[in-house]
Amino acid sequence: MNTKSSRRRIGKEVRQAQAVLISNAIESERQKQQAKQKLKAEEGTNKSVIKELKTKKISIRLTENQYQLIAKQCKNSKGEQLITITDFIRQAALTKKNTIIAQEAPLDRFKLAVASEIATGITEIVHFIDAGLDQRAGNYEMNDCLEIIDRLESLEEIASYLLIPTATETKNNTKQVS
Amino acid sequence: MTIIRIKQLKSGVEDYLESGSKKGRKQHRDELDKRSAIYGNLTVFKQANQYVLRKKDWKNSYWHITMSLPFKYHLAPQGVLREMVVEILDFYFTGYDKKQLAAYAEIHYPKIQTNEKGDQRLPHVHLVVSKLDLWSAKQVRGLLYKEEAAEAFQFWIDDNHRFDSHQNSSLTESSVLKIMHKHQQFHLKHKKDDKHKFKPNKSVISKGLKIDESDKQNQRYLNELHDEFLWYQKKQQKIRQENKNYSAIQSLKMRLNNAVACVDSIEEIEQCTKGIDVEDVIEAAAKEFMLNPRWFCIVDIEGKKLALDSRSGQTFNAFGIVHEHLNKDIIDTIKWLKMINKPHLNSFIEYQ
Numbered sequence: 001m002n003t004k005s006s007r008r009r010i011g012k013e014v015r016q017a018q019a020v021l022i023s024n025a026i027e028s029e030r031q032k033q034q035a036k037q038k039l040k041a042e043e044g045t046n047k048s049v050i051k052e053l054k055t056k057k058i059s060i061r062l063t064e065n066q067y068q069l070i071a072k073q074c075k076n077s078k079g080e081q082l083i084t085i086t087d088f089i090r091q092a093a094l095t096k097k098n099t100i101i102a103q104e105a106p107l108d109r110f111k112l113a114v115a116s117e118i119a120t121g122i123t124e125i126v127h128f129i130d131a132g133l134d135q136r137a138g139n140y141e142m143n144d145c146l147e148i149i150d151r152l153e154s155l156e157e158i159a160s161y162l163l164i165p166t167a168t169e170t171k172n173n174t175k176q177v178s
Numbered sequence: 179m180t181i182i183r184i185k186q187l188k189s190g191v192e193d194y195l196e197s198g199s200k201k202g203r204k205q206h207r208d209e210l211d212k213r214s215a216i217y218g219n220l221t222v223f224k225q226a227n228q229y230v231l232r233k234k235d236w237k238n239s240y241w242h243i244t245m246s247l248p249f250k251y252h253l254a255p256q257g258v259l260r261e262m263v264v265e266i267l268d269f270y271f272t273g274y275d276k277k278q279l280a281a282y283a284e285i286h287y288p289k290i291q292t293n294e295k296g297d298q299r300l301p302h303v304h305l306v307v308s309k310l311d312l313w314s315a316k317q318v319r320g321l322l323y324k325e326e327a328a329e330a331f332q333f334w335i336d337d338n339h340r341f342d343s344h345q346n347s348s349l350t351e352s353s354v355l356k357i358m359h360k361h362q363q364f365h366l367k368h369k370k371d372d373k374h375k376f377k378p379n380k381s382v383i384s385k386g387l388k389i390d391e392s393d394k395q396n397q398r399y400l401n402e403l404h405d406e407f408l409w410y411q412k413k414q415q416k417i418r419q420e421n422k423n424y425s426a427i428q429s430l431k432m433r434l435n436n437a438v439a440c441v442d443s444i445e446e447i448e449q450c451t452k453g454i455d456v457e458d459v460i461e462a463a464a465k466e467f468m469l470n471p472r473w474f475c476i477v478d479i480e481g482k483k484l485a486l487d488s489r490s491g492q493t494f495n496a497f498g499i500v501h502e503h504l505n506k507d508i509i510d511t512i513k514w515l516k517m518i519n520k521p522h523l524n525s526f527i528e529y530q
Contacts, residue, residue, distance in 0.1 A: 084315075104233060105229070105233065106315075108229065109310075109312065112222065112225055112226055112229065112280070113277070113312035113313060115219070115221075115225075116226070116277060116279070116312055119218045119222050119425065120218065122219075122427060123216075123217050123218055123260075123426040126426045126427055127257060127260050127261075127426075129430060130255075130257040130430055130433070131257050133433070142434055142441075146434055146438075149430060149431050149434065152427050153427055156219070156425060160221060163221055163222065
């Protein structure tokens with residue numbers, strides 16, 4: 001028969017066992033978390049260490065025809081360079097893809113070159129006026145200069161349209177290689 | 179001696195130019211310096227830089243070249259600094275047409291006069307050059323850094339603008355030319371001249387212009403283009419707003435506006451120079467802009483009280499100190515002088 005004291009003892013033992021179980025569970029969970037954190041930290045350090053450098057060099061010789069063939073593959077139908085020959089060879093050797101992933105945006109670059117040429121030209125005009133002002137201190141028509149500035153600004157404004165990337169550029173960026 | 183420093187970096191210069199943020203500095207660029215663009219267009223440089231970051235796997239995407247002159251040349255005209263920028267481009271990017279390069283330069287005129295170490299801050303030029311060769315999409319190859327060549331170029335550029343150069347240098351005018359020529363020739367010898375081979379194809383543009391407008395499909399296409407154009411216009415306005423002040427035009431505009439303001443405000447300028455004590459101005463500038471008063475001594479020239487700058491030997495009146503040293507434009511100079519000396523000036527104006 002279970003007396004009051006024996007019931008109390010059993011209860012106490014059960015509670016002790018439960019407490020041990022709980023503390024074990026907490027401890028194992030803590031260890032798991034620690035292990036996870038350690039793993040994460042190790043991965044982090046590995047990632048920063050692993051950054052591979054391109055130290056190896058491969059150079060190959062081709063015939064004129066072979067070279068022209070590859071050079072042609074790197075361009076679109078309009079003759080614009082889509083990818084450099086080096087990048088194409090690397091891409092072809094390391095992947096199984098038979099498409100060229102365009103790395104260049106020739107139209108965007110063309111527009112950029114035109115905008116840059118306009119900016120250089122404007123700088124030359126500005127310098128010409130500026131130098132003139134230095135030489136003829138006080139003896140110049142300021143309103144004329146301001147008029148020129150206004151016109152240059154409107155020119156620059158129109159030229160800045162060139163700097164917006166074309167939406168169609170990205171659509172034409174891939175090409176099948178036969 | 180002109181100091182030229184060259185660094186190669188991946189990104190972040192636009193932020194630095196705009197916000198002035200760097201390690202250990204709290205002030206914003208607008209508090210620190212007055213910016214004045216002297217070469218190229220910042221938007222063009224930004225786009226070229228973005229092209230490199232998006233399309234190329236290069237270690238660095240641009241050069242950042244800083245150039246500063248000794249304090250005694252702190253009033254050198256913008257035209258001279260622009261010429262020096264062009265000379266740097268010509269030398270360090272030998273063999274390239276300037277149109278091939280996306281380059282941009284601006285001068286920073288210090289508003290706050292001393293740095294954290296207590297030294298005088300100097301006007302300096304930031305020149306940034308994208309590594310993207312705009313004609314070939316290849317990487318721009320700058321002149322290889324050699325101490326001998328850098329020193330020769332520094333000597334040459336100082337001599338060309340009649341600045342004092344290395345006092346103890348053994349270099350001479352002819353020897354620097356020889357050294358520079360030697361390095362440039364070496365560079366050209368190892369740089370293939372392929373710029374024309376890769377010049378962008380213009381047929382892309384010209385083909386797009388031959389459109390038969392009577393064709394229905396073409397008409398629909400043109401309408402779509404018109405919508406696209408409006409979209410571009412909106413986008414362009416945003417870009418324009420963001421970069422409005424950062425092209426070479428702005429420096430000239432600023433100069434001309436200053437000249438106009440000078441003519442229009444001649445009476446007020448005279449009132450300021452006559453009515454405000456130069457010592458009071460130096461004191462106020464020391465408090466607000468950390469101008470170091472120990473560089474100045476007060477002299478009396480023909481009954482006028484002027485401040486003599488011991489570093490340059492130049493004298494300044496109250497207006498000159500603010501305009502030339504604190505780099506404020508004409509209107510701001512008048513405003514600031516009125517603010518620091520309001521009671522005196524008011525009584526002076528009433529008396530007039």
